[in-house]
Amino acid sequence: MIADLWNASEKEKFMGTSTIGSSEACMLGGMAMKFSWRKRAEKLGLDINAKKPNLVISSGYQVCWEKFCVYWDIEMREVPMDREHMSINLDKVMDYVDEYTIGVVGIMGITYTGRYDDIKALDNLIEEYNKQTDYKVYIHVDAASGGLYAPFVEPELEWDFRLKNVISINTSGHKYGLVYPGVGWVLWRDKKYLPEELIFKVSYLGGELPTMAINFSHSASQLIGQYYNFVRYGFDGYKAIHERTHKVAMYLAEEIEKTGMFEIMNDGSQLPIVCYKLKENSNLGWNLYDLADRLFNEGMASACLSTS
Helix, strand or coil: CCCHHHHCCCCCCCCCECCHHHHHHHHHHHHHHHHHHHHHHHHHHCCCCCCEEEEEEEEEHHHHHHHHHHHHHEEEEEEECCCEEECCCCCCCHCCCCCCEEEEEECCCCCCEEEECHHHHHHHHHHHHHHEEECCCCCCEEEECCCHHHHHCCCCCCCCCCCCCEEEEEEEEECCCCCCCCCCEEEEECHCCCCCCEEECCCCCCCCCEECCCCCCCCHHHHHHHHHHHHHHHHHHHHHHHHHHHHHHHHEEEEEEECCCCEEECCCCCCCEEEEEECCCCCCCCCHHHHHHHHHCCCCCCCCCCCC
């Protein structure tokens, strides 16, 4: 179901697994990239011990990627975000790529801004890069938020396996998949992108089964919940729910802007996340932390983040 949602090709043999959440799914996607890079590098005669392998990602990453780089001894190369670039900076991203790059991560729903990285434009850059070198680089899409949202609200948006260099995608079922925490999913467009040494065969319950997740024992309740939601709501049901959420976010952004006190930084037109800041030189006698505190007293949690 998810492979179809992400436009996996019938000509390729996709593979995937459930996980405890997107953090585990990201770890698996990252490990597959590292192992695949190592095989390619050794085949080309690169000294893989001369430098640390690196991962390229925007500075809007979720902490699981920092954990991945620490746990597996990877250099994290952060492409800085700024006021003009609230998602990955396409003008600079390829400056961070070299023969030791295991992959580039595109993010479909940055935690701090709600913006999508332009995965299609990133794919074009990677395609041009790969034409000029034997040290190929591919894209993993961290779609923890957008993976089960964008296909229903913006089905025409190309960010998934329709793009040649997108080899793996993860998502969270407990966000816009509408399931209680925690469940995640990771898929590879073809089994050749998941090294065989990361697939283990177990026969504890009689027949031999493959396992590729980090966690072995986990509850099946969220998996059942995900399947139930897919069957009950179907594509049209998810579309109706997410479009309603989308409209609410857009409405909130409009009303917040009408107050004249705030500058809208993200209007909810991608993920239904509204980001705003006080206008420059505001002299209101209160700040966003005060506002967040008052909203909390009314039962509403509002994240207040510093950009410094």
